[in-house]
Amino acid sequence: MKRDKSKGIHLFLLLFVAAVFIWSVIKPKGYMIWTMEVLPAVVVLIIVISIYKKFRLTTLSYIIIAILSILMFIGAHYTYAKVPLFNWIKDYYDLNRNHYDRFGHFLKGLFAIVIREIVIRKTTLTNGPWLFAVTLSFALSIGALYEIIEWLASIISKGGKASQEFLGTQGDFWDSQWDMTLTLLGSILVLFTLSKLHNNLLRKKNVPID
Template sequence: MKEKGNIARKSTRNFISNWPLHAMIVIYAGLWIWMAIAPYSRFDWVLENLLIWAALIVLISIYKLITFSNLSYALIGLFLALHTVGAHYSYNENIVDVWLKLILHSERDNYDRLVHFSFGLLLAYPLREALSTWTQLSRKWLYVMTCVTILALGAFYELIEMWVALLVAPEIGTLFLGTQGDPWDTHHDMELALYGAVIAMVVTAALRRRVVKMNDER
């Protein structure tokens, strides 16, 4: 019990003095409030925000158990910001979609694909931090299991979308799922999340190797 108390006090002190994290919270809160005004579909906005509220509850709940680096909090915040913007538009056409259509020469609204890719790209590093704290995996297996876990979480989220659409809002199921008539939409979403995670881990490994090499040269 004494050890847990020390961890709790340390976490509290870290949070109080961590002004970059405070800034991230204020910026995200401002974006969330802005995106909560007159969304494309209020009911769909509520459903999409269930993920955000669940994520924030988890982050707050585990803060005393694991305090992520500010880099990880920034990556998590950026992903939540992308999802928050998507929730406002119900993942329908927005300025990013217009830009992507011009680049990809596609009629499909691709913002949702961007967010699924970002799920792997942005959350892989924080997940690796968590796995390195909670498991005894070697460095190489951390990279592998991070990618596997991202793929599993992506698949689980697709199941959650299906369950919510069927149980809570079957009348807007197509809007909420955002398949846009693509029978392979779910597969592509998981695929992009996996690609994002692989890229993130390759970059992490390369940067880590470079830092080690620079330290050895000193």
């Protein structure tokens, strides 16, 4: 029987993400903000793990989910406005803010590939402009939903410290618009650069895409 090497890769990704999660929970900036920040990633990971046998994604999608989860765990540990590397970048280049949050929202464009895969495998859409448009719409909708959740968290907590750190606006009135714009740009870039690779991986799984 031919050995499925992808399972080993998936297990490695899971263990690596779990290790970062454990590190993240050890003495974070605050447990309330930590919980708020890691919750979306934890929910996605639970869903992905629970449906692994019934609906296994491509390795590319799992790599993307791992990257984005780690990104959120790091942000949860330090808070997005105080990640050390980006504090150093801020000081070195005399920037007006820590840009880890902006960097994170741009990288969230990677999730467009995961959305693309689900759309291809669960709908009648195949490779073409409509697939691009629908995937991009979903990606932007998820980005906008996250901003709405941040806004609701701020209202519910009446502007408490944890909610302010969760928002991470760093005094920028247009922070939400910047976040959504960067997610949109990241999604467009990812769809243009990774779709061909993604198609090849889907063909190996005998998924019709043309």
